[in-house]
Amino acid sequence: MDRRCGGMEFRRGAVLTVPDPPRVGATHAVPSPDSHDLDTWIEAFRQTSGWQQPGITPLADQLIVAKDQPPALVVLVGIDRYPPFAIRTAIQRTWPREAIAGLQLIRSIVGTPPAIATLPRSVPGLAVIRRNAREHNIKRLALDPIYPVADPTLVAWHAATAGRRKLRPGQNPAEVGLVLIDPWLCVRLGRWLHNKTLDTARPVWIARHPDDCRGSIHWLTPGQIPQQLLTPEGRAILGDPLSGVPMNPQAGIPADAETAFIAPASKPAPAPEPCITCGWCAEVCPTHLRPIELVRRIDAGKTDSPSLDWCLDCGLCTRVCPSGIDLATPLRSRHNANGGTDDG
Numbered sequence: 001m002d003r004r005c006g007g008m009e010f011r012r013g014a015v016l017t018v019p020d021p022p023r024v025g026a027t028h029a030v031p032s033p034d035s036h037d038l039d040t041w042i043e044a045f046r047q048t049s050g051w052q053q054p055g056i057t058p059l060a061d062q063l064i065v066a067k068d069q070p071p072a073l074v075v076l077v078g079i080d081r082y083p084p085f086a087i088r089t090a091i092q093r094t095w096p097r098e099a100i101a102g103l104q105l106i107r108s109i110v111g112t113p114p115a116i117a118t119l120p121r122s123v124p125g126l127a128v129i130r131r132n133a134r135e136h137n138i139k140r141l142a143l144d145p146i147y148p149v150a151d152p153t154l155v156a157w158h159a160a161t162a163g164r165r166k167l168r169p170g171q172n173p174a175e176v177g178l179v180l181i182d183p184w185l186c187v188r189l190g191r192w193l194h195n196k197t198l199d200t201a202r203p204v205w206i207a208r209h210p211d212d213c214r215g216s217i218h219w220l221t222p223g224q225i226p227q228q229l230l231t232p233e234g235r236a237i238l239g240d241p242l243s244g245v246p247m248n249p250q251a252g253i254p255a256d257a258e259t260a261f262i263a264p265a266s267k268p269a270p271a272p273e274p275c276i277t278c279g280w281c282a283e284v285c286p287t288h289l290r291p292i293e294l295v296r297r298i299d300a301g302k303t304d305s306p307s308l309d310w311c312l313d314c315g316l317c318t319r320v321c322p323s324g325i326d327l328a329t330p331l332r333s334r335h336n337a338n339g340g341t342d343d344g
Contacts, residue, residue, distance in 0.1 A: 013086030098190030
């Protein structure tokens with residue numbers, strides 16, 4: 001357990017490379033803007049879909065704020081959101097040069113502030129991206145991929161600015177002087193600049209069950225209903241086992257999906273036991289809250305506590321509770337009722 005982040009250790013996923021995209025339907029030819037003008041690129045992102053980022057404010061929304069508040073730092077969030085589903089590691093391992101090229105482009109259109117690439121520690125195959133970052137004067141920060149260290153709030157607090165910039169869950173990073181970018185967005189930009197073709201599909205990590213650390217990577221377009229996730233033995237969940245949400249079979253894969261898994265058919269959960277005041281939920285909370293106390297306030301109708309605004313919806317409190325109390329659900333419901341976070 002990492003007490004700096006309040007996270008828990010999970011077995012790291014396999015170090016994969018992304019397969020080549022399908023020859024048909026995954027890309028289309030479209031010229032990229034030949035200007036580094038910020039307004040030009042904001043308009044380009046508006047006209048071409050697929051720039052959503054899992055758990056991070058959409059890039060165009062960040063750039064709009066950056067027009068009036070020039071950022072102090074651009075950050076590539078290269079840590080996997082859930083270590084067993086190592087899609088961000090696979091993307092950077094497959095396209096290290098494109099990742100840095102996309103990061104450099106974003107950096108240039110917002111005024112060339114310093115840039116930093118957060119990368120998982122001790123993962124083979126990332127030497128090229130580290131070397132490319134060094135050549136472009138981009139700081140590298142190796143972090144242990146401990147859930148949920150990749151959350152934007154924790155990136156801002158622990159990784160990017162050593163606590164000097166406080167980013168509330170769901171807040172636009174540009175409001176506190178940051179631009180946060182995930183690896184696929186950088187790679188998609190880099191491939192667009194180099195190939196003059198725009199990816200319309202994206203690589204998605206699909207696990208066969210919640211404990212599957214090997215998984216497989218498939219190219220999927222928004223709205224597609226992947227056959228790999230259709231099975232009578234379970235249901236498709238977008239995200240990870242702690243904070244994922246069921247996939248709408250009519251809507252298919254959303255534009256910001258990067259991981260999905262098949263959850264076994266649910267069994268009736270045992271009735272929770274009374275809280276034994278062990279303090280485990282507070283010990284694992286990444287933002288140092290006391291989840292059981294917050295849930296009691298919610299049950300009492302006291303939902304205006306400022307502390308509630310710092311819940312990341314990570315689900316760790318429910319995972320560790322020895323009494324089987326579902327603490328995450330009422331906290332998440334309160335978040336959703338109040339506008340919530342951007343986490344997908």
